Amino acid sequence: GQNIDQPTEMTATEGAIVQINCTYQTSGFNGLFWYQQHAGEAPTFLSYNVLDGLEEKGRFSSFLSRSKGYSYLLLKELQMKDSASYLCAVLDSNYQLIWGAGTKLIIKP
Amino acid sequence: DAGITQSPRHKVTETGTPVTLRCHQTENHRYMYWYRQDPGHGLRLIHYSYGVKDTDKGEVSDGYSVSRSKTEDFLLTLESATSSQTSVYFCAISEDGTSGNEQFFGPGTRLTVL
Numbered sequence: 001g002q003n004i005d006q007p008t009e010m011t012a013t014e015g016a017i018v019q020i021n022c023t024y025q026t027s028g029f030n031g032l033f034w035y036q037q038h039a040g041e042a043p044t045f046l047s048y049n050v051l052d053g054l055e056e057k058g059r060f061s062s063f064l065s066r067s068k069g070y071s072y073l074l075l076k077e078l079q080m081k082d083s084a085s086y087l088c089a090v091l092d093s094n095y096q097l098i099w100g101a102g103t104k105l106i107i108k109p
Numbered sequence: 110d111a112g113i114t115q116s117p118r119h120k121v122t123e124t125g126t127p128v129t130l131r132c133h134q135t136e137n138h139r140y141m142y143w144y145r146q147d148p149g150h151g152l153r154l155i156h157y158s159y160g161v162k163d164t165d166k167g168e169v170s171d172g173y174s175v176s177r178s179k180t181e182d183f184l185l186t187l188e189s190a191t192s193s194q195t196s197v198y199f200c201a202i203s204e205d206g207t208s209g210n211e212q213f214f215g216p217g218t219r220l221t222v223l
Binding site for chain 2: 004007030031033041042045050087089095097102
């Protein structure tokens with residue numbers, strides 16, 4: 001079967017750095033997405049990785065290792081508004097997105 | 110923001126009644142998707158469409174049907190609602206479903222089946 005694993009919840013301090021991990025086992029791989037979802041709202045796109053390595057976009061970076069079936073999202077200089085759930089999703093061989101259950105990130109002052 | 114709306118935003122219905130949710134887009138994107146989101150689960154694909162009158166099943170399609178008669182509208186119908194279909198339903202759109210194009214999500218519909 002297909003599986004995406006992420007930690008259920010993480011806590012970090014305002015101004016700090018946090019890394020959210022995602023491991024996957026899917027039938028095929030056509031890229032990995034990270035989305036942010038604030039409580040009660042729709043998911044919004046953060047990043048897309050299809051090749052190994054690090055993609056940096058402002059305070060957010062995303063890393064991919066296809067051989068290890070592993071990705072992480074790195075958030076720097078955390079702000080209170082970063083409190084949200086972070087969803088990892090893999091585009092499988094049928095070009096359907098397989099989603100993890102999400103990681104709820106709690107930021108403390 | 111992508112122009113995508115869902116209606117209704119909230120609905121309470123009774124077991125056994127039919128329910129139709131509507132997704133409307135103004136982006137002229139080819140692909141449209143219906144997902145449900147439940148606590149402890151990732152988003153799960155119900156049905157998707159890759160063009161007018163072209164639809165296919167997703168992971169959790171039992172008990173659901175869809176229709177797309179116009180590019181801008183994608184309807185999700187619960188033929189006979191059950192309590193297990195209580196969920197938040199999201200519609201999403203993308204330009205191209207076979208590449209790394211991101212999906213844009215509507216605001217969601219919270220459905221409660223009593």
